[in-house]
Amino acid sequence: MHLRPFRPDDLQTLYEIDQACFVPVISYTREELTGFIGHRHSQTWVAEENAEIAGFLIAHREPRKILHIVTIDVLKAWRRGGVGSLLMEAAEQWARDHDMRMIGLEVAHDNLSAQKFYAARGYRKVNEIEHYYADGSTAWAMVKELP
Ligand SMILES: CC(C)(COP(=O)(O)OP(=O)(O)OC[C@H]1O[C@@H](n2cnc3c(N)ncnc32)[C@H](O)[C@@H]1OP(=O)(O)O)[C@@H](O)C(=O)NCCC(=O)NCCS
Numbered sequence: 470m471h472l473r474p475f476r477p478d479d480l481q482t483l484y485e486i487d488q489a490c491f492v493p494v495i496s497y498t499r500e501e502l503t504g505f506i507g508h509r510h511s512q513t514w515v516a517e518e519n520a521e522i523a524g525f526l527i528a529h530r531e532p533r534k535i536l537h538i539v540t541i542d543v544l545k546a547w548r549r550g551g552v553g554s555l556l557m558e559a560a561e562q563w564a565r566d567h568d569m570r571m572i573g574l575e576v577a578h579d580n581l582s583a584q585k586f587y588a589a590r591g592y593r594k595v596n597e598i599e600h601y602y603a604d605g606s607t608a609w610a611m612v613k614e615l616p
Pocket of ligand 1: 490491540541542543544547548549550551552553554555574575576577580581582583585586587589
């Protein structure tokens with residue numbers, strides 16, 4: 470498994486992975502994904518093995534030295550094999566290299582596996598955001614301060 474930067478011809482595959490990873494109120498449209506990935510303050514890492522994309526992560530640099538994880542998606546068949554950790558390590562290293570002070574993200578209230586994944590990496594819940602998703606459901610904001 471290795472990481473590489475996004476290439477424009479990845480878009481359809483990343484869209485399909487995002488659709489497979491999230492219910493429709495959370496998954497992004499193609500236009501949203503294109504906008505996030507193409508933003509000048511964004512970074513996208515693609516995890517690939519033998520030319521098969523297993524997952525990806527989009528992060529966005531916010532003001533006040535915060536890196537925001539827009540999404541991290543690992544295909545079901547590849548989960549619990551360290552792909553998510555590889556992607557998060559890349560984002561966290563980028564954040565440290567760019568003098569960020571914190572990484573933040575939102576995770577659905579009922580997404581316990583992702584909450585465990587983040588907690589295992591040192592993220593803590595700081596705030597419950599009601600009506601965060603289009604169906605009115607709640608998200609947790611989680612953060613990790615960087616040394
Ligand atoms: C969350 C996600 C990115 C994790 O990716 P992954 O490749 O499975 O993660 P890793 O294999 O690197 O897991 C690292 C550690 O996180 C924890 N973890 C990961 N998935 C877990 C689960 N389902 N239940 C409990 N702990 C879990 C474990 O401590 C794991 O270490 P271990 O396997 O040695 O026990 C993946 O499950 C995913 O894409 N889910 C769907 C999309 C999603 O929910 N994204 C996050 C939205 S905010």
